[in-house]
Amino acid sequence: MTVNSAPQTYKLRRGRITPGQRLALGTLADRFAVPEGDGPLDLGALFGADVPVVLEIGFGMGGTTLEMAEADQGTGLIAADVHTPGVGALLRGLHERELENVRVLNGDGGALLRQRIPSGSLAGIRVYFPDPWPKARHHKRRLVDAEFAALVADRLAPGGRLHCATDWEHYAEQMVAVLSAEPGLELEHGGPVERPAWRPVTKYEARGVARGHAVADIFAVRA
Template structure:
């Protein structure tokens, strides 16, 4: 008697490792397509880096020495794929917790033969804390994080002073941090938090024009047609001399 084959296992982010920080995501059973399930089963071992409580060798993980850009919360991977294709000289390390998004990006990696993308499926704060060496990132992308619009949930927003302080410590001097949101109140909070971080400097007076390397997604295009705003913020990590000068000035 031929029994139907069992579906491929669905990989989930590992259990919390004792951290007490407030998580900016909630585990939920989201819909995942058969093609995303297949991508996880076939390609996760090839293109992912398992979470570990030890710093990773980025050159070994990507098989080359190149500037590494960290993306926190890549969603379904559409933007990640397009930027990685347009910038083949850079490495892109995407961190995401949800299976559907991981499966979708794995499929994009395979379909477009992208060699410069790797995935870590785990909580971004723990990845930053445990796996990313200080001063090792050339850039960071945080695009359209969950806005947690209800006031009582604002504490769950990703962009908070403690996270930015940790993030800046992992960025090389001169590295950039690029955030984008379509929630004006969250944009205001981002501007306030990033401007208050002494290790960062704004590249603009306040919000930045969307750079050419960040493509418009179909959802963003739809929002713009409906008159919704989108706010980009681009900050860079101060050079040591800049930080010292500001300290003396104060």
């Protein structure tokens, strides 16, 4: 279930794995895992022919992922995160809700996008509250940069949509700048918008709002 990544755009978080999460990792990983290998993923074989597929890069503890997957079971979802307790929690939630439209990667979703997602194959990409790397000397580690925008433009199918969300104003400005500059993408709405009703509030987002952070949702579509 692991894909190696470079450069690293995230900080590994420490967290205690609960007995339930550990059990899920041991018994459910194979059932819901993204198939291992080095070659391009066969998304049709993974989810079924003509099923639209969305990649979510970073899902935290998986609560939002579960809600959105349950609300749209006609869409296949690849959910990737490096936080092992969160992976265990998501696996357990998928089993409890009897959801079969999600495959989980315990690893770097950015690396998966670069290495194993075929060109023009995705209906959507979700990047909700990626590590903001707030210090100026660390901005180069941010996931959403010009290189990422070009990669997204290549991996999305025509009409496919990138949806980003952040509660860091400077990062939102960076997202708008790089997505606007990418010729393969069209920035929607002219810039950030308020959270759409269909996107659940994440726990990370709620903490940011409690600290007075303004949340920005940003959309770009493959031309």
